[in-house]
Amino acid sequence: MSGEPLLRVRDLRVVIGGRHILHGVDLDVRAHGVTALLGRNGAGKTTTVRGILGLVPRTGSVLFDGTETVRLATHALVRRGIGYAPEDRGVFAGLSVAENLRLAERPGAGEPAYALVHELFPELRRRARQPAGTLSGGQQQMVAISRTLLNGNRLIIADEPTKGLAPKVVTEVAQVLERAAEAVPVLLVEQNLAMVRRLAEHCVVLADGRTAHHGPADELLTDAEATRRLLGVGRHQDAAGPAPADRTPADRTAVDALPAARPHTDREH
Numbered sequence: 001m002s003g004e005p006l007l008r009v010r011d012l013r014v015v016i017g018g019r020h021i022l023h024g025v026d027l028d029v030r031a032h033g034v035t036a037l038l039g040r041n042g043a044g045k046t047t048t049v050r051g052i053l054g055l056v057p058r059t060g061s062v063l064f065d066g067t068e069t070v071r072l073a074t075h076a077l078v079r080r081g082i083g084y085a086p087e088d089r090g091v092f093a094g095l096s097v098a099e100n101l102r103l104a105e106r107p108g109a110g111e112p113a114y115a116l117v118h119e120l121f122p123e124l125r126r127r128a129r130q131p132a133g134t135l136s137g138g139q140q141q142m143v144a145i146s147r148t149l150l151n152g153n154r155l156i157i158a159d160e161p162t163k164g165l166a167p168k169v170v171t172e173v174a175q176v177l178e179r180a181a182e183a184v185p186v187l188l189v190e191q192n193l194a195m196v197r198r199l200a201e202h203c204v205v206l207a208d209g210r211t212a213h214h215g216p217a218d219e220l221l222t223d224a225e226a227t228r229r230l231l232g233v234g235r236h237q238d239a240a241g242p243a244p245a246d247r248t249p250a251d252r253t254a255v256d257a258l259p260a261a262r263p264h265t266d267r268e269h
């Protein structure tokens with residue numbers, strides 16, 4: 001497969017209220033599979049996503065499928081095919097699953113891809129009339145991701161989809177994203193390294209508002225010194241999670257339930 005990235009960000013800079021948040025972020029998102037965006041708390045991951053989407057004022061270059069988008073408004077970018085699953089999922093608790101999905105339909109984007117959504121997540125068809133607020137965190141994440149799949153988007157950006165979720169639900173979300181990424185490439189902002197290990201082929205690491213590292217995810221996650229330096233993963237916690245002796249039962253569920261990355265068939269770019 002070609003080495004051309006679907007999204008190419010160069011020298012992305014964001015200043016908010018006079019404060020320089022991003023000082024020059026470079027990242028490429030592959031045209032297939034999952035690219036992970038990593039970094040310690042406050043490194044600038046969410047701001048990068050918001051910059052890509054035009055939700056904050058930004059400068060630099062954001063090429064989406066070869067077209068410069070840095071001066072486009074958010075709605076114009078979304079129409080070009082970028083789906084966003086925000087950190088809080090944005091699910092309307094009082095509305096049913098079907099209503100939440102219907103809200104995401106985009107006139108003019110062609111027939112909504114319910115067939116794809118129901119093929120990937122048959123559970124959502126069964127739960128169509130259930131209020132979304134009564135779904136588990138993992139099921140809500142299915143709704144959030146499904147909304148990005150309905151409109152034929154060409155890229156999904158998922159911001160910390162496992163944040164605050166119970167370990168068992170993290171496994172559900174990993175499955176959700178794995179299935180979604182079979183259909184559409186994903187830029188995944190994630191702190192859970194077991195998720196990254198399972199899902200991502202490539203990764204970009206931010207530190208202090210800049211790109212500090214990029215490369216194959218497995219290479220980073222097996223390098224204890226680099227994960228310590230770049231991600232602050234401690235002495236007793238390797239990239240797969242806490243060392244077995246240090247794990248709580250909850251850690252064991254989260255980490256052991258996430259098998260190592262699937263064999264990737266297309267690694268040459």
Ligand SMILES: Nc1ncnc2c1ncn2[C@@H]1O[C@H](COP(=O)(O)OP(=O)(O)OP(=O)(O)O)[C@@H](O)[C@H]1O
Nearest residue numbers: 016017019021039040041042043044045046047048
């Ligand atoms: N609207 C804003 N106004 C001022 N400072 C902001 C704003 N948004 C983010 N920041 C600051 O910019 C830095 C980067 O924030 P950002 O949320 O992008 O980091 P992050 O890597 O996503 O962190 P986390 O993992 O904690 O979500 C932080 O120091 C944050 O406090």
